[in-house]
Amino acid sequence: MKATIITIGDEILIGQIVDTNSAWMAQELNKIGVHVHEIISISDEREHILSAFAKAESQSDLVLITGGLGPTKDDITKTTICEYLNDELVLNQEVLEHVTRLFAKYVKDPMVDMNKAQAMVPSRAEIIKNDFGTAPGMWLENNKVIFVSMPGVPFEMKEIMSSGVLPRIMAVPDLPFIHHRTILTAGQGESTIATRIEEWESNLPLDIKLAYLPSLGTVRLRLSTTGKDKNAIEKAVDDQIVRLYQLIEDIIVGESNEESLVNQISRLFKEQNKTLATAESCTGGKIANLITEIPGASAFFRGSTVTYATESKVDILGIDPLLIEKHSVVSHEVAQAMAVAAKNKFKSDYAVATTGNAGPSKGDSDASVGTVFIGIATENESFAFKFMMGNHRERVIQKTVNKSFELLQKEILKKASN
Incomplete structure (x- = not known):
């Protein structure tokens, strides 16, 4: 039809x-x-x-x-x-x-x-x-x-x-079955992935189609086929997915037929009975917004602060002003401190924090435009990562949001595997 x-x-x-x-x-x-x-x-x-x-x-x-x-x-x-x-x-x-x-x-x-x-x-x-x-x-x-x-x-x-x-x-008779499986990758671009799987892609059966669905910081690889025999087409795609995992397992972060990365993270937090909080600066509340769009997010999401100005990081999160003075508001140390402060403030098991310079001007930091630090606090430790996200404001913000979810997923999966 x-x-x-x-x-x-x-x-x-x-x-x-x-x-x-x-x-x-x-x-x-x-x-x-x-x-x-x-x-x-x-x-x-x-x-x-x-x-x-x-x-x-x-x-x-x-x-x-x-x-x-x-x-x-x-x-x-x-x-x-x-x-x-x-x-x-x-x-x-x-x-x-x-x-x-x-x-x-x-x-x-x-x-x-x-x-x-x-x-x-x-x-x-x-x-x-x-x-x-x-x-x-x-x-x-x-x-x-x-x-x-x-x-x-x-x-x-x-x-x-x-x-x-x-x-x-x-109820219309003889509708065909359409089957998709979508692999979610992070950390490598579309062209790099295409090079790594070129031979596999060239040998795909004619009735199985591969689509690259790139986003900022992630690439989805979707295999699709259509047929009358549901079991046969599912098996054909599943066999190809096994081969794909063998080639790029190091960058696969999950499967995403209908589930976005934030949906996957939400499901993992619920399954692990763990809680999450956020402290956002350069992302302006976008991480919390995506989480709270998901029905049932209150089961694991404790709350968020948008401490956009330097003063709010001090007044609301309690970040030591001497730390900011010594290292800059856009720094490894401040991102880590923000994550720990959010975890303590909301009494959560995990927290993620963002601080960076999305542009177009440098703001309260001398860090170049596109510099972003993401802090993570877990039950046992805290740390932060530095990223250079480019020079386009919207791209910097969205890439930071995506990378934050990717880092959170890695941490909660560590817990699931223990």
Whole structure:
């Protein structure tokens, strides 16, 4: 089965919002054996929408549409779907009752005709309930092609997809299996890794594809294949992964089919029943932010300080000002002291600290732009590492975040292996 994803909205095209819907839908479709042929974002214009529908129908079995279902006049998706499918809008009593209940429970203002218009849907549409909003999902078929229209609000779309769309697609007979395994590496760049595994890569079976997915400080190597026999394709990929480990085991830090490095670390801390704290300077709280985005992080994450200014390192963390004066605020000694202070302050088992000069100016230190120190405190010891992260501010910060997680993973894995 091939799919086209269409996101509708001028706000996407002018960069006012980022289209996260398409990425999530593509991931979920891939899991169930649906090949995404194309993803496009289009404006709220009738001709543009009609043209996109025609192209999608000509090349896909499934067309997923998000956006343009609001109650205002600029939301024209429903009327344009009706025009394309030669249909008409009719009042759906079930949707009207749902909208009425939502207004009675959550909205102080009375319903107006514009809100009631949410219950007007194409007559041929099968309604998919939206528990979190007023615009329903709609399932329509035309010339054996499935059209599914959903709200653009991400949490509404995800609920409709999860409960009403994906299970129905999975019921389609003879969907192929798509199998991925993704190896997460750290410490070497894409070209270096490619050189090390060149012969292995050249000898991969034709039906197994290798993709390099580089990020700042990490490279994912993803093996993918498709087939009708689930066990056979899994074994084929697993056999190749064994050979890959033999070649680059020294830089492999885990597997990451859907799990990011921070997710892996979170899982490890929970499994080991250990706790973590952070003290951030140059990373500005980004480490803590990524951790607390994970549901259940409170089971292991004790807290964080963002001691950006030199004075805050002294006043909040209690770093000795003489230490800073002697070694500089961007130094091995201060990073180590920050990690120890965070561990003690939050009574955690582990702590990570960052201090550095992300640029563009040098700030309170004479260290050159890109100089970063990462401190680690464990149950038994503390230490710090120096890194040169380049001269681009955003890259310096993100590379420091990634390297911090890499160092944490190494330490918690040491504990797991003991």
